[in-house]
Amino acid sequence: MLETAATIPLLDPSSALEPIAHRRQGAVSRQAFLAHVGRTAERLPDSLYTINLCEDRYLFLVGFAAALLRGQTNLLPPVHLDGEIRRIAAGYPGAYCLVDRPHEILPLPQCRLDTFDLNPFLATDSVPNIGADHIAAIAFTSGSTGQARPHPKRWRSLVMGARLAQRRFGFSRGLSIVATVPPQHMYGLETSVLLPLATSVSVCGKRPFFPEDVRRALASVPVPRALITTPVHLKACIKADLCWPKTRLIISATAPLSPTLAAAAEQALDCPVQEIYGCTESGSIASRRTLEGDLWRLYDGLALYEKDISYCVSGGHLAEAVALNDSLMPDGPVWFKLLGRQDDLINIAGKRGSLANLDHKLNEIEGVEDGVFFLPEDDAKITRLSALVVAPHLEKRMILAALAERIDPVFMPRPLYQINSLPRTPSGKLPRHAVRELLARLRSTLANAD
Amino acid sequence: MTHLTDQELEVARLIIDAVYLEDLKVEEIDPEAPLFGTGWGLDSIDALEIALAISRKYGFQLRSDDVEIVHIFASLRALTEHIQKNRTD
Numbered sequence: 001m002l003e004t005a006a007t008i009p010l011l012d013p014s015s016a017l018e019p020i021a022h023r024r025q026g027a028v029s030r031q032a033f034l035a036h037v038g039r040t041a042e043r044l045p046d047s048l049y050t051i052n053l054c055e056d057r058y059l060f061l062v063g064f065a066a067a068l069l070r071g072q073t074n075l076l077p078p079v080h081l082d083g084e085i086r087r088i089a090a091g092y093p094g095a096y097c098l099v100d101r102p103h104e105i106l107p108l109p110q111c112r113l114d115t116f117d118l119n120p121f122l123a124t125d126s127v128p129n130i131g132a133d134h135i136a137a138i139a140f141t142s143g144s145t146g147q148a149r150p151h152p153k154r155w156r157s158l159v160m161g162a163r164l165a166q167r168r169f170g171f172s173r174g175l176s177i178v179a180t181v182p183p184q185h186m187y188g189l190e191t192s193v194l195l196p197l198a199t200s201v202s203v204c205g206k207r208p209f210f211p212e213d214v215r216r217a218l219a220s221v222p223v224p225r226a227l228i229t230t231p232v233h234l235k236a237c238i239k240a241d242l243c244w245p246k247t248r249l250i251i252s253a254t255a256p257l258s259p260t261l262a263a264a265a266e267q268a269l270d271c272p273v274q275e276i277y278g279c280t281e282s283g284s285i286a287s288r289r290t291l292e293g294d295l296w297r298l299y300d301g302l303a304l305y306e307k308d309i310s311y312c313v314s315g316g317h318l319a320e321a322v323a324l325n326d327s328l329m330p331d332g333p334v335w336f337k338l339l340g341r342q343d344d345l346i347n348i349a350g351k352r353g354s355l356a357n358l359d360h361k362l363n364e365i366e367g368v369e370d371g372v373f374f375l376p377e378d379d380a381k382i383t384r385l386s387a388l389v390v391a392p393h394l395e396k397r398m399i400l401a402a403l404a405e406r407i408d409p410v411f412m413p414r415p416l417y418q419i420n421s422l423p424r425t426p427s428g429k430l431p432r433h434a435v436r437e438l439l440a441r442l443r444s445t446l447a448n449a450d
Numbered sequence: 451m452t453h454l455t456d457q458e459l460e461v462a463r464l465i466i467d468a469v470y471l472e473d474l475k476v477e478e479i480d481p482e483a484p485l486f487g488t489g490w491g492l493d494s495i496d497a498l499e500i501a502l503a504i505s506r507k508y509g510f511q512l513r514s515d516d517v518e519i520v521h522i523f524a525s526l527r528a529l530t531e532h533i534q535k536n537r538t539d
Contacts, residue, residue, distance in 0.1 A: 072514055080465065114472075206515070208514070209497075209514040210495070210497075210498070210501050210511065210512045210513055210514055211498075211501070211505075212504075212511035213514050213515060216513070216515075232498065233497055233498070236498040236501070236502055238501075239502050240501075240502060240505060240511065242511075243481065259494050349495050358476075402490060404487065404491070409486075409487075409491075409493035409494075410493055410495060412491055413495070414470065414471070433453065
């Protein structure tokens with residue numbers, strides 16, 4: 001049905017009695033939500049594109065839905081730096097930002113959702129339809145050349161993806177979701193925006209950050225509860241040693257979760273920990289319970305096939321096959337093992353980047369003669385990139401300041417070493433082992449100097 | 451450069467240990483410099499590590515819905531003051 005329908009309702013028609021969100025003021029019914037969306041849609045500027053930067057998850061949800069009602073497309077820049085927003089907006093004339101607080105130096109017109117009076121006089125039962133082929137959102141990945149690559153998401157595909165997740169996890173009616181992930185990224189969008197729209201679950205309007213925020217957010221919503229998070233947040237929550245409210249399920253994604261951390265989380269919150277596998281291009285496509293082993297199970301209707309040296313996924317919510325960036329090994333038609341990321345791709349705290357792209361940004365700084373980013377493998381603490389830079393006329397802080405304007409904060413090198421030259425081979429290649437040895441030497445010199 | 455108080459020095463060391471700022475020298479620290487962005491160059495993942503270190507050492511939990519949170523992480527000085535007001539150790 002969904003596969004061929006010309007329109008798909010904004011809300012799951014069978015969930016009219018379930019709330020859609022929980023805010024400080026209390027539960028928000030789907031009828032009140034529709035009124036909020038309708039009033040907001042009337043006030044949006046005329047444009048084809050919007051960049052929704054709302055931090056309040058409920059206001060994001062309202063803005064996202066209102067844009068759909070107006071036939072607009074939600075752009076999802078991977079990084080919310082002004083420069084990055086400007087670069088992406090340049091390809092989408094007329095784009096404006098939806099915000100819930102004033103942003104001082106944002107390079108685009110701002111439409112403030114927090115100043116709208118959302119008190120509905122008329123809650124409504126009438127659910128609007130959205131064109132199934134409408135491009136509801138465009139996600140972006142960073143290519144190796146420094147140009148962001150767009151990945152359009154049609155409304156049909158997003159709704160079907162949410163239904164596949166519902167089928168996989170069997171979310172019970174009335175489940176409340178608390179998410180630590182931003183709604184602006186694919187995983188956060190799928191779990192905390194599309195699940196409430198396309199299924200019967202509701203979402204907590206907050207975006208908890210510190211462990212104590214997460215604990216309070218969980219306690220503030222009705223049971224059954226699910227926590228949607230990342231390994232970084234889960235680790236912080238477990239280490240904080242808090243007394244957790246009753247939770248039915250934890251879902252983690254964006255980076256591999258270690259079995260040790262999964263076991264600790266299952267024990268602390270007394271519920272199963274599931275992981276989702278996916279990428280910006282494909283959305284979520286598989287899951288596993290971390291403690292049950294290293295085999296991932298594809299969502300229903302999806303299939304893998306080999307093409308050249310990598311794998312593609314097709315079927316399910318995907319209108320076209322998508323090439324996957326990870327190397328993997330199928331085990332029958334629905335299971336597969338993840339073997340690792342392809343060399344150039346890195347994933348730090350859920351932010352995906354390409355080392356080639358970071359090198360490109362580093363070397364474009366005036367005064368940098370040569371430079372390379374490197375991901376150390378031996379770090380006991382949270383993984384950070386290191387950088388080796390040849391820039392005889394620049395001070396370290398100048399290089400760092402120039403980098404801060406160009407790259408996401410999670411990719412900032414720590415430490416950055418200034419050196420005389422990189423251990424390149426005569427052909428100009430930079431062998432990994434040579435970089436690793438140089439880094440080890442620099443570290444031990446520094447340690448001895450202290 | 452403003453001189454660090456003993457308490458600020460203690461918190462600076464806690465941050466350095468928590469987030470692995472191996473090439474930051476304590477004597478170079480400006481207690482008024484912003485912790486995020488241009489100052490210390492910390493980010494949100496560091497904030498999680500720092501929050502954990504604070505809860506272990508000083509016995510209280512940081513919360514982002516605290517209306518003061520932006521000011522708390524504004525500088526080493528502000529964070530140290532917040533810790534002194536809230537510590538239960």
